[in-house]
Amino acid sequence: MTAELWKIFGICIIGAAFSIILRQKSPEYSYAIIIVTSICMLTFVLKTVLEPIKQISEKLSNSGIETEYFKIALKAVGISYITDFIADACRDVGQATIASKAELVGKTAIFLLSVPLLMSVLETAIGFIK
Template sequence: MNMIAVAGIAVIAAILAVMLKRYHQEYSIVVSICAGVLLLFAILENITPAIQQINTLLASAGLSAEYAAILFKSLGICFLAQFAADSCRDAGESALASKVELAGKIAIVVLSLPLFEKIAGTAVGLIGG
């Protein structure tokens, strides 16, 4: 899906959401979330070549596949947390959106702990401790 289609879907969904908000706010939120999910799937469909290129670059650099897994999982957490937080904000729940963003940040830190351990081990080995 190209950028024109993404923008078109987003504008149409926004217009529908604004029109529905006057009469049925709950339907407005559903339209926004459904359009967001549709756009997210369209975007993720187009990201496959980039993922393959990153895997190729990591393999050619001699880096472990574990690093690529951490990178892709972190990106997934970022996208999911941002989508959920934006949906909460659209529903008028900004406090809940903040909690979702915090949970996403903590999940990324927990996911990255093995990488931090390897970096710390390498640093200790270089220092000679």
């Protein structure tokens, strides 16, 4: 990661420079460059994280602990990444309304994902009360 840090920062600077060059005359290309630059860096980060996540989930499944909750947490992280990316892209283009709606959709998706967890907590609590 540290070795490629400089490469990634270079990509940042290049994307920003091209974006500023094109902003005056044709802003649509400037937005396209912003989106592609952020995709470039996001893909790099995700590919770096791929190996540790696999190791953690293997360790958890070998130890016999229930991995269902870990999977749900992982899915929530994925949804957050996508939502954040889309909302930022919309906000860059100047559409704050669409960005906030995208965030709303992401929040709802994560809420629906965590309903089983909530249910199990509620069941435990109700069991204690009875």
